[in-house]
Amino acid sequence: MTPKTNAKQKRLVVTIDGPSGAGKSTISKILAAQENFTYIDTGAMYRCVALQxxxxxxxxxxxxxxxRLCQDIxxxxxxxxxxxxxxxxxEEVTEKIRTPEMDMLSSAVSAVPAVRKALVAMQRKMGEGGPVILEGRDAGTVIFPQAEVKVYLDASPLERGKRRYLEHQQSGQASSLEKVVEEINQRDLNDSSRAHSPLSPAADAHRLDTTTMDIPAVVSAITRLIKEAAADED
Known part of the structure; x- marks a missing residue:
């Protein structure tokens, strides 16, 4: 996504981290379109590595x-x-990387230090110069720890499972809510307990529990943070 923005925002980096199903992708895409920021889905990059x-x-x-795979990808x-x-x-892999299997395989591959090192370097290069919104699990702690706006989205495992289950239904993937919630809990455990770059909010991140928040409310809250940061940059 090519940014067209004003001078106040031209170098802003916004990171949106959180566990699976917290709303990172939905919110990040809306904000990127609204603010004309470059959008980088770091999780999709790990899914690409897992797929390959x-x-x-x-x-x-x-x-x-x-x-070796990451050197040439x-x-x-x-x-x-x-x-x-x-x-x-x-090859376009937009749909291929969004399956329950890729959910788990990407979690496994993201725990490999060499993979994280290669993709973090790639992500930093993509985000050079700003303005940019990155979503992932370590965007604000590892990739851009100096980001002007850091957000950590969360929600209850049941609510996140419901959201992911709905996505599966909409894309025609066979699953049950019970199974999806089980996978969410396992993914949380894998991501938060890995030795390298575990899932954890940055100390200075703005934490939002989206369990009972609708999308416009979350977008509004983060938009306010972006505007405040842009004003500080002016």
């Missing part, structure tokens, strides 16, 4: 082969009709 690893029969804990985003299309090695 599966394609080439690479184990999700084979650090040497995964490191090409990932880019294309904003089209309010959809963030994801391309990996010349």
């Amino acid at each position: 690893a599966k394609k080439h029969h690479i184990a999700m804990d084979d650090e040497i082969r995964l490191a 090409d990932i880019h985003f294309q904003w089209e009709n309010r959809v963030n299309r994801v391309f990996c090695n010349g």
